Amino acid sequence: MVNSVYLDHNATTPLRPEALAAMTDALRATGNPSSVHRHGQRKRAIVEDARERVAELVGATPAGVMFTSGGTEANATALRSFAPGKILVAATEHASVLENVQQAHIVPVDRHGVVDLDTLERMLFAQDEPVLVAVMLANNETGIIQPIADVVDVAHRYGARVHCDAVQAAGKMPIDLGTLGVDSLSLSAHKFGGPMGAGALVFTPDARIRPLLRGGGQERRLRAGTENVPGIAGFGAAASAVGTLPDAVRLSALRSRMEQELGDSKDRGIVIGAGAPRLPNTTCLAMPGVPAETQVIAFDLAGYSVSAGSACSSGTVKKSHVLDAMAVDRKVADCAIRISTGWTTTEQDIISFISAWRGLRARHDTRSQPELISA
Numbered sequence: 001m002v003n004s005v006y007l008d009h010n011a012t013t014p015l016r017p018e019a020l021a022a023m024t025d026a027l028r029a030t031g032n033p034s035s036v037h038r039h040g041q042r043k044r045a046i047v048e049d050a051r052e053r054v055a056e057l058v059g060a061t062p063a064g065v066m067f068t069s070g071g072t073e074a075n076a077t078a079l080r081s082f083a084p085g086k087i088l089v090a091a092t093e094h095a096s097v098l099e100n101v102q103q104a105h106i107v108p109v110d111r112h113g114v115v116d117l118d119t120l121e122r123m124l125f126a127q128d129e130p131v132l133v134a135v136m137l138a139n140n141e142t143g144i145i146q147p148i149a150d151v152v153d154v155a156h157r158y159g160a161r162v163h164c165d166a167v168q169a170a171g172k173m174p175i176d177l178g179t180l181g182v183d184s185l186s187l188s189a190h191k192f193g194g195p196m197g198a199g200a201l202v203f204t205p206d207a208r209i210r211p212l213l214r215g216g217g218q219e220r221r222l223r224a225g226t227e228n229v230p231g232i233a234g235f236g237a238a239a240s241a242v243g244t245l246p247d248a249v250r251l252s253a254l255r256s257r258m259e260q261e262l263g264d265s266k267d268r269g270i271v272i273g274a275g276a277p278r279l280p281n282t283t284c285l286a287m288p289g290v291p292a293e294t295q296v297i298a299f300d301l302a303g304y305s306v307s308a309g310s311a312c313s314s315g316t317v318k319k320s321h322v323l324d325a326m327a328v329d330r331k332v333a334d335c336a337i338r339i340s341t342g343w344t345t346t347e348q349d350i351i352s353f354i355s356a357w358r359g360l361r362a363r364h365d366t367r368s369q370p371e372l373i374s375a
């Protein structure tokens, strides 16, 4: 029987039962949260309860939580609110940051994927206009965690504001808006057991937020449109469910085991980003000589869902901009896949994946051909 092991939690996570239950309740209830009658008020209560739960997850006040359609819209709102001001973005940001800045001024990262604070300071020193700095908390491809408090320190010294994409970090590491010191941060429910299509921009009272969508007066006039109440309910339930981060230690141990076994000289796997602090659930692992796309297909046929570090567009394989910014050798980058675990991952999943990985490695070594694997 073919395995069915999901190791792509950074793409999206299985829905948590708590989220499903909250969503089902919300779907069953009739009413628009903007209506004054009892049906509307019942829906309003669901939204406000979720707002409190999301605020609690990141140490914010409920008034500083604006619900959106996901991480992309939250990033777009934060960045476009700052136009036409100057925006500095880290080189390894997600496309939803890079593509929502008209003229991005790129802050480089070092070979460990960590933002270069000296260059950031030099760039800020040279500015004579308001600046927003956008640096993510944790990277989606490598799991590398940025020193956000240090970024904020430098940025605030020069009067700049900071937006932080915390989409991949939420639910995987503690987040506290006050401790981070950022002006705003983005969240997405489906990255930690909530539904797709729900997210939030979380901000301090001083943050400059302008609506991206205009129309009705929802979300204190910051985001028009009838709220996605079932999505928001699931988001709130997932936020409470991950609040205690019970999985971090377990997932970190599973990851260490896999990296120790496959990253050794016998197996010749290369763990990318191992020199920096990382999320406990993410491994970016190269199998030199075997293209990432070949690996993804072979693992899929063997029953393991993982993802490629590089992206395919219009028939051409493009190097990952994240690995490029880290100056990872192209031959290594082209052979890197992402393995990301989560609350459904078991020890057996990792043990069997390790043997599947070795199987593909061995078959490739003997035949130098893309092959099916068995494990």
Ligand code: PLP
Pocket (backbone or CB within 6 Å): 010, 011, 069, 070, 071, 072, 073, 075, 094, 096, 136, 138, 139, 140, 165, 167, 168, 187, 188, 189, 197, 198, 199
């Ligand atoms: N930011 C990061 C780091 C992500 O990994 C993603 C999704 O992959 C997003 C933003 C976008 O989030 P959403 O899918 O909710 O739009």
